Amino acid sequence: MKQVIFVVVLLAWSVNALADESNFSAHLQAKFQSRGCTTCHDFFDKERNGLSFNSHQGRSSDMCVYCHTQNVTGFKHADEWYAQPGLYTSGMNAQQTCEAIKTAMHAKFKNKTMVARQLETHLFEDPRVLWGIEGASPNSGMLPGGKEEKQLVKEGLTTWKNQVRAWIQGGMNCQ
Numbered sequence: 001m002k003q004v005i006f007v008v009v010l011l012a013w014s015v016n017a018l019a020d021e022s023n024f025s026a027h028l029q030a031k032f033q034s035r036g037c038t039t040c041h042d043f044f045d046k047e048r049n050g051l052s053f054n055s056h057q058g059r060s061s062d063m064c065v066y067c068h069t070q071n072v073t074g075f076k077h078a079d080e081w082y083a084q085p086g087l088y089t090s091g092m093n094a095q096q097t098c099e100a101i102k103t104a105m106h107a108k109f110k111n112k113t114m115v116a117r118q119l120e121t122h123l124f125e126d127p128r129v130l131w132g133i134e135g136a137s138p139n140s141g142m143l144p145g146g147k148e149e150k151q152l153v154k155e156g157l158t159t160w161k162n163q164v165r166a167w168i169q170g171g172m173n174c175q
Contacts, residue, residue, distance in 0.1 A: 022170020025094035027163040032097050035151035036132025036141065038090045040083035067144035074139030075127040083128065098174035107172075116168045123164050124157075133160050 020026050031037070065078040087104040089097045102108070107115045123129055130136040132149075136157040141149040153160060167173070 023175040024098040029094040
């Protein structure tokens with residue numbers, strides 16, 4: 001009888017732990033709030049003190065290629081070194097951040113398989129995302145002038161992929 005109770009308790013704990021791992025708030029929320037993400041995603045947002053309103057004020061987008069070169073960022077096309085405007089996440093809670101991601105992807109107009117594939121492609125392969133993940137590329141966190149962003153997504157690319165996959169496979173819950 002004690003063994004049965006132990007197994008039931010263990011199974012109940014395992015199911016709850018697994019369910020928690022698939023929620024956006026379990027691991028991803030804090031990562032999406034790191035400077036590795038928000039530096040670029042908040043770039044054009046005045047309310048969030050985006051760089052285009054302070055250190056990059058008055059610079060045209062054509063000037064990016066002179067500082068954000070492939071040697072610095074590892075990104076082949078420096079003219080594409082920017083994040084999608086409108087996907088600002090700083091200061092949002094897990095629900096808001098998750099919903100903003102889905103809205104930016106136009107997820108409500110696509111099936112879940114397509115959304116999952118597009119998320120994985122962007123979050124696992126895009127050099128701009130890899131730049132923001134500690135150790136994901138030789139250029140992770142590198143900035144012009146020999147500077148470096150230190151507040152990157154921690155725990156490396158393998159953990160990042162596992163946590164993103166758990167969220168996607170769990171139904172992309174915004175809890």
